[in-house]
Amino acid sequence: MMKGFSQVAALAALIAPSQAALRFACGTVTIQRLDPVVEPGNIGSAHLHQVVGGNAFNASMNGDIGNQGTCTTCTFSEDFSNYWTAVLFFKHTNGSYKRVKIMENDALPAGVNGGMTIYYTQQDFNSNGKQKITAFKPGFRMTVGSPTQGKDGLVKHKGLRFTCLTNGKSTRFPEVDDFPKTPCKSGLMTEHHFPACWDGKNLDSPDHQSHMYDTQPTGFAAGGACPSSHPVRMPQLAYETLWDTAEFANMWPKDGSNPFIFSYGDQEGHAYGTHADYMFGWKGDSLQKAMDSSCMFNACEGGKPLKSQSVAEMNKCQAKQLVKENIDGWLPALPGQQMAKRDSKRKY
Template structure:
């Protein structure tokens, strides 16, 4: 309860809102939260953030990374999601490439847009936000989630059919049912209310409480069981599905799947994301206590930042050696490993 008592004692308003890019640090079958130590894990993930990412991450990961693919050079956190594949009518699979968000600097290598907010997409807010702690981790969604058809699915886990890279709405609970002119965006909003005691929980979710509604709409108040308001964390990933638009199945069925389950998840209800906190020192708390918004937080105001070349240079070595770029007879993890060709 030490952190909770300190939080309540220091309670005061802040107005920070962070939005920044992270290029891809790795795409491989590793999952240190759900399958710690497994090499490879059951399904494929795209990962951004610090280069300390590995199969058995423990403790303060900010001390175990030497570089990061994120804009803020003090941010060694890791963020990861399932990978999207196109399923050809002949049964083979092709990994969908990732595009950068139009709001980010040019040249970012794939990756994601990351948000730490407390209000909504257009404004900051005025409540006390407590930064995550060293060793903190959580997930949102589940690859085994399978509601009845017609359900709105998990709140905050959405798809956007893009007209262009700036499209934001409407947010859909499942994959779009038609070819999208500008690609598909996946959105993952995490819960923002902490129990004040546990850095993790057996299901990686129970130590947090979900107040997310739709999109970046302001969340409700935190309950007594989870009284500490933390940043509203969100990931956006833009998938370049346009190259497959002329291969859309004749029967109109959705050809995209997520990288898990027998034959993949073609509904999208099982979309999920993982987070391990790894900001250096008090950097994130300093940001949350400031009044900066988005790129105004860069260049030491109050956070140190780096250029795109430095972001793209950071990487994690391939620990599995699996072929991911050719047309594949099955999803990675659904058959024998196909070894990557030597370059």
């Protein structure tokens, strides 16, 4: 079970300076149907994504992403990586859909435009386990979870969880493996923890996951030793996305059925297909410097050792909109689903 932020900070302060952990905000850079990892080149991917990070985000992305783009929505101005997840929608009893907006974490600066919380930690929140942490390399990418996985996928990926924000945005437990069964007073948080053991050779793999291996029992917990097949310990990457579901509290179906659905269209009323994508894009050796340091959270800002920027600068950054479609207001279908239904009727 994940500790609250205040508990984490207090515990970290008591430990010798061998730890390094980044926790920072990245505002929305775009919301559109693009996926340069799973569907490279497709202008109009299968489902809608909530994307943060560098403004070079595009249908196809190759090379050193840290040298592409002109700005980033992240606190650290050297981080041009892209981080993205499926978008959450509310499904009305009349069959229409409305996009659920995201909101910034209250442990981070106020005013971030649709912020996502990004973490790079070492073995856990409190110690690097005296291991060398090797930063991701230019060209590196990976995914966690899959829109086609069932509940057994969440048994395997214990870092894919949901938290009903019952006591404000700082609620951090209990963590569950599916949508909450009742309205959440302050919103819903989705959590995506990526594996941290690398094979040391491949920047990607056909399934975008096999080059990595997970040894963590759950969330922000100490991972076991990396296996010989994946011997390189990399940062523990995690996303927290806070969805502002409170808008829909009074629209909850009277039969008690779950009204939320992710943009990939799981019509079973479950969230087992939750997933996230990552494309590394830190400039130069900036991330390695951070992992080699003893800074924690906002103490890493202001050149100690990472350069940082204001919320206003973060919010000005946007990626080019390549897929022209309406994603706001009440929609008759999930974005991309009308086209999918049409194409399914074609004869080839």
